[in-house]
Amino acid sequence: MHTKRIFSAFAFTMLTIMLLLVVASRSSEAAAADRQGGVDVSLGAVSPPPTAQGVLPGGKPETEDKTADKPDIDRTSWEFILAGPDNNIGTYAPYVVPIEGTAQYFDERAVGALVEFLNAARSAGYSPYIQTAYRSYSSQNYIYNGRASQIAWPDYPTAEDYAEAALTVAEPGTSDHQTGLGVDITDKYYNSLDASRMDQTFLQWLRENCAEYGFVLRYPAGKEAITGRSEPYHFRYVGVDAAQYMMEHNLCLEQFLSLYK
Numbered sequence: 272m273h274t275k276r277i278f279s280a281f282a283f284t285m286l287t288i289m290l291l292l293v294v295a296s297r298s299s300e301a302a303a304a305d306r307q308g309g310v311d312v313s314l315g316a317v318s319p320p321p322t323a324q325g326v327l328p329g330g331k332p333e334t335e336d337k338t339a340d341k342p343d344i345d346r347t348s349w350e351f352i353l354a355g356p357d358n359n360i361g362t363y364a365p366y367v368v369p370i371e372g373t374a375q376y377f378d379e380r381a382v383g384a385l386v387e388f389l390n391a392a393r394s395a396g397y398s399p400y401i402q403t404a405y406r407s408y409s410s411q412n413y414i415y416n417g418r419a420s421q422i423a424w425p426d427y428p429t430a431e432d433y434a435e436a437a438l439t440v441a442e443p444g445t446s447d448h449q450t451g452l453g454v455d456i457t458d459k460y461y462n463s464l465d466a467s468r469m470d471q472t473f474l475q476w477l478r479e480n481c482a483e484y485g486f487v488l489r490y491p492a493g494k495e496a497i498t499g500r501s502e503p504y505h506f507r508y509v510g511v512d513a514a515q516y517m518m519e520h521n522l523c524l525e526q527f528l529s530l531y532k
């Protein structure tokens with residue numbers, strides 16, 4: 272009886288000691304896990320949080336950086352109408368008025384800006400001459416068909432002849448002149464559209480000053496792959512804000528408008 276009680280006390284003591292050892296080892300594991308967790312947290316603080324990725328130190332997201340300062344324009348407004356091989360404007364016909372001192376017409380809403388631009392060129396000592404401004408759908412159609420007939424002569428023009436004509440004459444509905452906002456400006460004394468024979472300092476003056484009056488080069492050199500042509504004398508009204516942005520960033524109209532899609 273006495274021996275049994277001693278054994279029970281011994282067993283109880285051993286059990287208690289084992290229990291304490293288990294508890295102690297568990298809590299040391301937990302402490303180690305906490306330390307591990309602490310390391311993770313500090314690493315997390317060193318690398319940027321996921322939401323901050325793609326943001327420049329200035330706070331501007333990288334993807335928007337190039338166009339963040341683009342002017343606030345209404346892409347659907349009349350001065351941004353786009354005519355080109357991929358943008359046929361059909362029989363679009365703006366209300367046009369005569370450009371004073373010429374036999375040419377321009378969109379009534381932009382003719383004032385054009386006259387100011389021309390007057391500024393005169394003040395700078397140049398003699399601007401309007402070669403072509405507005406050209407209606409039917410005029411363009413007439414010129415285009417005439418070119419195809421000329422190529423096919425003496426036969427009737429085929430689809431191939433029309434395709435060849437389109438290389439030099441814009442198809443009806445695709446000419447910037449039909450918008451009533453495009454104008455070919457030459458020098459009175461170099462009355463030709465051969466740019467190589469034009470006064471280069473005059474062309475340069477037009478390029479450098481057009482934006483102040485709301486105009487841009489519609490077919491700048493180096494953008495032929497996008498616009499389909501190069502015409503250093505063809506200017507286009509888009510309004511002052513858009514013009515200054517486009518000339519500053521070397522954008523053609525197609526590129527500028529694509530920023531607002």
Ligand SMILES: [Zn+2]
Pocket residue numbers: 448453454455502505
């Ligand atoms: Zn032109």
